[in-house]
Amino acid sequence: MRLVLRDPHTWLVMLAGGLLGLAGVMLALLGNPQNSGICVSCFLENSAGALGLHDNARMQYLRPELIGFVLGSTLAAVGFREFSSKGGSAPLPRLLSGVFLIVGCSVFIGCPIKLFLRLAAGDLTTLTGLLGLVGGVWLGLKGLAAGVDLGRAKKKPDGSGLWTPLLFVLLLLFLFIRPGFVLFSERGSAAEAAPILIALGIGLLLGAAAQRTRFCVTGGLRDLMIMGMRAPLFWGFIVFVLVAFAAGLATGTFNLGFYGQPGAHLDLLWSFFGMLLVGSVSVLIGGCPFRQLIKAGEGDADAGLVVIGMFLGAGLVQAWQIAGTAAGVPVYGKIAVVLGLAFILMNLLFFRERAAA
Amino acid sequence: MKDRFDILLGVLLLSCAVAIVGLLAGSGSQASQRDLALDKALEQEIAYQAKVSFLERVYAPVIELRAQGQNESALLKLDELSRQYPAEAHGELLRGEILLQFGAKQKAIAHLARAVRMNGDYVDRHSPLSRRELIDPLLDRELVEMKQQADANPESSTVRAALKDLYYLQGRMAGGCE
Numbered sequence: 001m002r003l004v005l006r007d008p009h010t011w012l013v014m015l016a017g018g019l020l021g022l023a024g025v026m027l028a029l030l031g032n033p034q035n036s037g038i039c040v041s042c043f044l045e046n047s048a049g050a051l052g053l054h055d056n057a058r059m060q061y062l063r064p065e066l067i068g069f070v071l072g073s074t075l076a077a078v079g080f081r082e083f084s085s086k087g088g089s090a091p092l093p094r095l096l097s098g099v100f101l102i103v104g105c106s107v108f109i110g111c112p113i114k115l116f117l118r119l120a121a122g123d124l125t126t127l128t129g130l131l132g133l134v135g136g137v138w139l140g141l142k143g144l145a146a147g148v149d150l151g152r153a154k155k156k157p158d159g160s161g162l163w164t165p166l167l168f169v170l171l172l173l174f175l176f177i178r179p180g181f182v183l184f185s186e187r188g189s190a191a192e193a194a195p196i197l198i199a200l201g202i203g204l205l206l207g208a209a210a211q212r213t214r215f216c217v218t219g220g221l222r223d224l225m226i227m228g229m230r231a232p233l234f235w236g237f238i239v240f241v242l243v244a245f246a247a248g249l250a251t252g253t254f255n256l257g258f259y260g261q262p263g264a265h266l267d268l269l270w271s272f273f274g275m276l277l278v279g280s281v282s283v284l285i286g287g288c289p290f291r292q293l294i295k296a297g298e299g300d301a302d303a304g305l306v307v308i309g310m311f312l313g314a315g316l317v318q319a320w321q322i323a324g325t326a327a328g329v330p331v332y333g334k335i336a337v338v339l340g341l342a343f344i345l346m347n348l349l350f351f352r353e354r355a356a357a
Numbered sequence: 358m359k360d361r362f363d364i365l366l367g368v369l370l371l372s373c374a375v376a377i378v379g380l381l382a383g384s385g386s387q388a389s390q391r392d393l394a395l396d397k398a399l400e401q402e403i404a405y406q407a408k409v410s411f412l413e414r415v416y417a418p419v420i421e422l423r424a425q426g427q428n429e430s431a432l433l434k435l436d437e438l439s440r441q442y443p444a445e446a447h448g449e450l451l452r453g454e455i456l457l458q459f460g461a462k463q464k465a466i467a468h469l470a471r472a473v474r475m476n477g478d479y480v481d482r483h484s485p486l487s488r489r490e491l492i493d494p495l496l497d498r499e500l501v502e503m504k505q506q507a508d509a510n511p512e513s514s515t516v517r518a519a520l521k522d523l524y525y526l527q528g529r530m531a532g533g534c535e
Binding site (some may be wrong): 033034035036039042052057058059109110114153170173174177179181182183184186187188189190191224259260261263264265266292326329 | 377378382396397398399401402405474477478480482484485524525527528529530531532533534535
């Protein structure tokens with residue numbers, strides 16, 4: 001443990017974790033929905049709605065933070081000469097993984113980052129989600145240990161890794177120019193938003209920090225299971241939770257309990273299964289939804305496909321009434337989660353390299 | 358850039374980028390919007406305002422009866438309207454308000470929670486349909502009382518259901534992503 005804390009990289013990861021925790025609380029104070037200062041899946045659902053991928057008029061807003069995450073990562077990768085196009089590993093399973101990542105998140109109501117922001121704010125309904133996430137990471141790791149491999153990405157000299165950052169440049173233009181086909185909610189949680197330039201600036205900062213440190217929530221849990229306390233990502237993750245907790249206490253938003261929590265439901269079993277799906281998918285494709293955005297920003301076309309899948313999923317969960325609400329998880333949400341778990345199990349079977357008998 | 362063709366491609370690409378930004382910027386102008394006939398935000402706003410006007414018109418007799426103090430007649434009128442518009446949340450909301458006036462708290466809470474489940478606008482600060490000023494004090498009063506009742510009658514399913522509805526309303530009032 002002492003050795004890992006002597007490593008400057010560990011301190012950089014902890015700094016990134018601290019920034020994420022602080023930004024998560026501050027963005028909610030600045031106008032984002034309560035306990036949802038940062039939530040990749042909520043942001044994707046809002047942005048998918050803004051682009052007309054679903055018609056829930058309360059969930060349509062092109063979230064500047066999301067654009068900032070990707071472009072911040074691109075700027076940092078280019079600045080530190082780490083931008084490189086790569087891809088070609090199991091494209092269709094990755095695209096579908098993106099869809100199911102959002103299915104799991106939407107049933108739980110939040111991505112892994114939001115899970116810990118909610119937990120740090122005292123929301124005890126997240127406990128089963130946490131168990132599910134840990135279980136999912138464990139299942140994914142078991143699969144990797146048993147020889148499951150989606151295949152290695154290859155370096156691509158063709159610039160295919162540029163497309164996701166370019167897509168987000170286009171979204172940035174949409175955010176400021178506001179063409180007639182882009183929708184911005186006047187009511188509902190999507191109408192609650194931090195000022196655009198501040199949100200974009202924080203997104204860029206976090207995107208760059210995450211690119212430099214490879215910060216990832218499921219990655220932190222995965223590394224803890226593999227390396228124990230020696231994992232820098234785990235320390236970053238701990239600082240993230242502690243800072244969010246302290247900021248919640250300092251700003252008076254901490255509220256311990258099961259009931260009356262913002263953006264939460266009491267279908268605890270389905271919170272577990274939703275996050276089980278997210279944890280296992282994340283390990284299999286190499287990162288949580290946030291990490292996929294960062295990787296896509298640094299030229300990973302495979303992660304870019306996951307991001308496209310996440311956009312597609314974000315539209316579908318709203319259009320098909322899959323997403324959980326404060327009233328609970330709809331039946332289509334439960335079916336979608338079971339389908340997602342079947343998808344993971346099939347991938348674990350199909351992509352397993354077995355030792356020759 | 359390795360040869361003239363690369364340079365040509367680069368220049369054309371730059372022209373495309375400039376054209377996209379220019380066209381997008383132009384698409385925001387009023388004249389362009391008229392040409393495109395595509396302003397989904399405006400369409401959505403018109404549809405919403407039309408819905409609010411429709412609700413005001415349909416439920417006007419109920420509001421009138423309530424203003425005259427004829428709450429029983431208002432409930433009968435709501436029965437009639439709910440047969441005509443079974444999926445409309447506004448009837449549930451008005452029924453909840455009337456039952457609350459009658460002191461039938463548990464039933465009122467059930468109807469108010471159902472209304473919010475069907476239409477989140479009732480807990481929205483920005484909506485003309487917002488009923489936050491009704492629900493907020495209701496939660497302050499009833500949560501403590503209903504918890505005490507639930508402790509005193511742990512077997513009572515109606516009290517438990519009312520408490521669950523109150524927790525739901527409390528969660529919605531707290532905000533968060535939907």
